[in-house]
Amino acid sequence: MQTSANLNLMVKAARRAARSLIKDFREVENLQVSMKGAGDFVSRADTAAEAIIREELMGARPTYGWVGEESAAAAGADPTRRWLVDPLDGTTNFLHGLPHWAISIALEHKGEIVAGVVYDPVKDEMFWAEKGAGAWMNERRLRVSGRRQMIEAIFATGVPFAGRPTLPATLADLARLMPQCAGVRRWGSAALDLAYVAAGRYEGFWERGLHPWDMAAGLLLVREAGGMVAPLREGTDMLDSGAVVASNAALHETFLATIRGQ
Ligand code: IPD
Ligand code: CA
Ligand code: CA
Numbered sequence: 001m002q003t004s005a006n007l008n009l010m011v012k013a014a015r016r017a018a019r020s021l022i023k024d025f026r027e028v029e030n031l032q033v034s035m036k037g038a039g040d041f042v043s044r045a046d047t048a049a050e051a052i053i054r055e056e057l058m059g060a061r062p063t064y065g066w067v068g069e070e071s072a073a074a075a076g077a078d079p080t081r082r083w084l085v086d087p088l089d090g091t092t093n094f095l096h097g098l099p100h101w102a103i104s105i106a107l108e109h110k111g112e113i114v115a116g117v118v119y120d121p122v123k124d125e126m127f128w129a130e131k132g133a134g135a136w137m138n139e140r141r142l143r144v145s146g147r148r149q150m151i152e153a154i155f156a157t158g159v160p161f162a163g164r165p166t167l168p169a170t171l172a173d174l175a176r177l178m179p180q181c182a183g184v185r186r187w188g189s190a191a192l193d194l195a196y197v198a199a200g201r202y203e204g205f206w207e208r209g210l211h212p213w214d215m216a217a218g219l220l221l222v223r224e225a226g227g228m229v230a231p232l233r234e235g236t237d238m239l240d241s242g243a244v245v246a247s248n249a250a251l252h253e254t255f256l257a258t259i260r261g262q
Contacts, residue, residue, distance in 0.1 A: 003130065017087055052087075102195070127199070144197060153203035173258075206246070
């Protein structure tokens, strides 16, 4: 599979950051942790990983803009391109020694995500996609699941924690959805949730209160794997609103209507 120079660069940056994160993950008990708002932890590992990715990407493409979770955003000399980076998605899992977290890197061009990488170093699963070139996990092409029955379907979400205001809406979603489906998972990494929809592991995913860096790469993975993505509230922008619904094609209409309460 021929990949672009930008995609190769993103993969290289993710692998470099992963080496640093894996080392810290093994010593997770010794990590110095600081609070960054209610229930939202940022670790030394997180900041170091972002610095590695920033150095790698901005070193090679100094004119692109930068939006990362852990460092200041920067407009680039080229206003049409920017990186969207979450150096560690699933921070709470990481801090608890749970092996389910990832690095997420996306490239946006003229307002559209054109390349995305979600890397799970613990399982050595490199999910990647380029616009028009499909979605892949390592060497394997990804397709969303073909399940057509809600009662056989598994969905994933993030349940708001630490007093987040979206809890009642999410509980209402669960009350509508759970009687109709085979189960709901809450694994704590939105980037991996989207990658798993692309890989056909879950039929769908929805969440409120996300940031652009949580979902940018994952949304492209789902689309390129033949799935569908939509804003949770009709007419809003997914990256701006932070509320998204993604699924395989077969169940999209039904799942979206359930989540929208229609
Ligand atoms: C979080 C994860 C989690 C989601 C949260 C995000 P972080 O990102 O994606 O699954 O439920 O809303 O903030 O803080 O681990 O980078
Ligand atoms: Ca995140
Ligand atoms: Ca993060």
